[in-house]
Amino acid sequence: MQLDTITLPDDLLWINEFEWNPVQQTTQRSLTGALLVQEGLLVHGRPIILSGNGEAGWVSRLTVKSLFALSKAANKTMSLTLADNRQFTVIFDRSNGAPVEAQQLIPFAYPEDSEQYLIIIRLLTV
Numbered sequence: 001m002q003l004d005t006i007t008l009p010d011d012l013l014w015i016n017e018f019e020w021n022p023v024q025q026t027t028q029r030s031l032t033g034a035l036l037v038q039e040g041l042l043v044h045g046r047p048i049i050l051s052g053n054g055e056a057g058w059v060s061r062l063t064v065k066s067l068f069a070l071s072k073a074a075n076k077t078m079s080l081t082l083a084d085n086r087q088f089t090v091i092f093d094r095s096n097g098a099p100v101e102a103q104q105l106i107p108f109a110y111p112e113d114s115e116q117y118l119i120i121i122r123l124l125t126v
Contacts, residue, residue, distance in 0.1 A: 001050075002081040003090075003121070006066050010083035011056040012119075016049045047093055048080065048123040062113040064102040067121065071099045077126060093122040 001008040025039045052058055059067075070076065071092050080088045092099035101120040108115060 001083050002079070003067075003123075004070060004076075004078040006063060006070065008050070008063070008121075009052075009057050009059060011052070012050045012121075013053055013057060014048060014082070015051050016047055020046050022046075044124075044126050046088075046125040047096075048088065048090060048125065050119075050121040050123070052118050054118065057119065058105055058116040059102075059119050060113060061111050061115045061117060064100070064117050064119065065113070067100045067102075067119070080123060088123075088125050090123040091126050093124045096122060098122075 001010050001012055022042045023039055024042050025037065027035060027037050030036055050057075070078070076091065078090050080090045082088075099122050102117040103119075104111060105116040105118055
């Protein structure tokens, strides 16, 4: 799995893959009480959340630092290639929390770059 120039473990899970529908719908009532329905196809903005499940998808502290540095660039468009070779053009999703969250697998006061972390990466397709 690859995000921009950063290699990620292939066992990261796309945890919200089937929680998005490309059809947006709005409804409202007219003055006569009739239901007015409008639907349209969403072109971009599909959320992609990549996460380990606690037993897999671990990354090194060095990878976390690289992701964090990448997330500091505003309007950075990146290529995401999943383990099954699907490709998406993405940006970091900052609207639902931090775009990159990391937690030490085994807590150390002074972790080295090789220490392992659980990670969550929030992205949006563009």
